[in-house]
Amino acid sequence: MELEIDRLAYGGSGLGRTVDGLVIFVEDALPGQRVVAQIRKVKKHFAYARLTEVLRQSPQACEPRCAHFGSCGGCRLQHLDYAAQIAAKSEQVRDILERIGGFDDPPVEPAIPSPALYGYRNKMEYSFGDVRWLEPDEMEEPQSVPDRDFALGLHPRGRWNRIIHLRECHLPSPRSVEIMKLVQESTGKSGLNPYTTKTNTGYWRFLVVREGVRTGQWLVDLITSDEPKARGEVDALARRIKAVFPEVTAITHTTSRSKAAVATGDEVRVLVGPGYIEEEIGGLRFRISPRAFFQTNTAGAERLYREARALAGLGGDELVYDVYCGTGTIALLMAAQAGRVVGFELEPSAVADARANAELNGLENAEFVQGDAAKMLREGPVWGEPDVIVLDPPRAGLLPDVRRLVPGLGASRIVYVSCNPTTLAADLSEICMNGYRLRIVKPLDMFPHTPHVECVSLLTRR
Ligand SMILES: C[S@@+](CC[C@H](N)C(=O)[O-])C[C@H]1O[C@@H](n2cnc3c(N)ncnc32)[C@H](O)[C@@H]1O
Numbered sequence: 001m002e003l004e005i006d007r008l009a010y011g012g013s014g015l016g017r018t019v020d021g022l023v024i025f026v027e028d029a030l031p032g033q034r035v036v037a038q039i040r041k042v043k044k045h046f047a048y049a050r051l052t053e054v055l056r057q058s059p060q061a062c063e064p065r066c067a068h069f070g071s072c073g074g075c076r077l078q079h080l081d082y083a084a085q086i087a088a089k090s091e092q093v094r095d096i097l098e099r100i101g102g103f104d105d106p107p108v109e110p111a112i113p114s115p116a117l118y119g120y121r122n123k124m125e126y127s128f129g130d131v132r133w134l135e136p137d138e139m140e141e142p143q144s145v146p147d148r149d150f151a152l153g154l155h156p157r158g159r160w161n162r163i164i165h166l167r168e169c170h171l172p173s174p175r176s177v178e179i180m181k182l183v184q185e186s187t188g189k190s191g192l193n194p195y196t197t198k199t200n201t202g203y204w205r206f207l208v209v210r211e212g213v214r215t216g217q218w219l220v221d222l223i224t225s226d227e228p229k230a231r232g233e234v235d236a237l238a239r240r241i242k243a244v245f246p247e248v249t250a251i252t253h254t255t256s257r258s259k260a261a262v263a264t265g266d267e268v269r270v271l272v273g274p275g276y277i278e279e280e281i282g283g284l285r286f287r288i289s290p291r292a293f294f295q296t297n298t299a300g301a302e303r304l305y306r307e308a309r310a311l312a313g314l315g316g317d318e319l320v321y322d323v324y325c326g327t328g329t330i331a332l333l334m335a336a337q338a339g340r341v342v343g344f345e346l347e348p349s350a351v352a353d354a355r356a357n358a359e360l361n362g363l364e365n366a367e368f369v370q371g372d373a374a375k376m377l378r379e380g381p382v383w384g385e386p387d388v389i390v391l392d393p394p395r396a397g398l399l400p401d402v403r404r405l406v407p408g409l410g411a412s413r414i415v416y417v418s419c420n421p422t423t424l425a426a427d428l429s430e431i432c433m434n435g436y437r438l439r440i441v442k443p444l445d446m447f448p449h450t451p452h453v454e455c456v457s458l459l460t461r462r
Pocket of ligand 1: 292293294295324325326327328329330344345346347350371372373374392393394395
């Protein structure tokens with residue numbers, strides 16, 4: 001059917017309506033386009049469609065930079081002008097807070113753009129796979145593509161069992177891609193196969209490359225199956241990486257016995273350097289271990305944390321809880337303006353980093369506790385009654401227990417940092433039903449050209 005696309009929905013699809021009002025999400029379509037779309041799935045109140053032809057181009061369309069655009073699942077909005085991406089993200093947050101959170105005219109500010117539009121990602125997680133995804137030009141002569149059973153790169157959109165053998169990527173700095181290409185070449189010749197979840201066999205699993213943008217330090221984590229006989233191959237690869245890229249200050253080898261396709265492991269061997277890198281944010285230095293969460297857009301994170309600290313409205317004496325604190329970034333950036341900060345975090349290596357970071361920065365009024373947030377908040381009074389609570393949960397948002405417990409802790413301010421507006425909306429709604437008022441929501445674009453959006457919000461006690 002022919003459709004006018006009037007906006008970009010959260011998730012990155014263009015949104016159009018049939019004459020009788022049915023909402024159609026059209027993958028890859030842009031606001032302002034008139035398109036021909038083929039319906040793929042019909043639900044009660046909406047349908048999903050595939051873009052088959054653009055009849056009228058959008059004035060906001062632009063030329064994508066990457067050769068893999070269209071196949072790669074990494075960034076899907078490169079063909080939309082950046083100002084339009086930002087406007088769409090503000091609108092999406094407002095819409096979600098109204099629809100899911102039930103807020104009437106929510107106090108959403110215009111989204112803050114990312115300081116850099118390309119080369120902004122300080123961490124890339126490349127995957128190995130035994131089925132190489134062939135791009136349109138390669139499909140013309142598939143038999144001429146070498147090593148079709150070996151690939152290192154990123155997944156095509158929605159195809160978790162295929163890998164694009166990446167030639168370029170503009171999200172990290174160019175050095176990350178150069179390191180990945182060296183690993184592509186060396187592992188491809190190693191005689192060891194990529195791991196496959198089909199049979200749970202094979203060796204190479206993931207390559208994680210992390211950059212300390214402000215410190216110039218680099219970390220490479222090679223993630224493989226647990227096969228002691230193959231370790232020599234990893235050691236040789238580490239030596240080669242270090243020889244070609246002397247700026248790589250840390251190389252680790254993580255082995256995994258898990259059958260799941262996630263870049264984590266059971267055991268970490270440190271092959272080069274201290275096993276972690278450091279980054280600078282807001283004048284403080286942070287140690288980051290391979291397993292620890294760290295915001296992937298360094299300059300964007302600095303802006304995010306500055307906004308969060310301003311919303312906390314600290315006067316110097318407050319007790320601040322930083323729930324889901326990771327390596328302690330927010331807690332430590334607030335410590336200088338607070339009486340005391342307590343960070344809560346599940347991942348043990350992140351807690352170790354947070355404690356080391358407090359010491360590294362000479363901050364003595366910060367403590368970090370390891371464990372599940374819900375369990376620890378139940379014991380809340382052990383750490384004192386908080387004046388300010390910072391929440392920065394994973395994408396799934398707050399667990400029901402945490403949602404229930406937070407309002408009962410009596411803080412005068414809650415600063416909620418979120419990477420998922422849908423769970424944010426539901427959480428804010430419940431916190432507001434229990435004695436708080438939503439004052440402000442600031443979307444920030446930490447992930448240009450992707451559908452993701454970060455938000456920082458302030459709630460105050462009624
Ligand atoms: C979005 S990150 C925020 C980290 C930190 N605030 C920052 O900006 O770097 C979410 C953090 O929550 C942690 N986490 C996940 N589930 C948790 C739980 N049940 N209890 C405590 N922490 C948890 C993760 O390990 C991760 O470090």
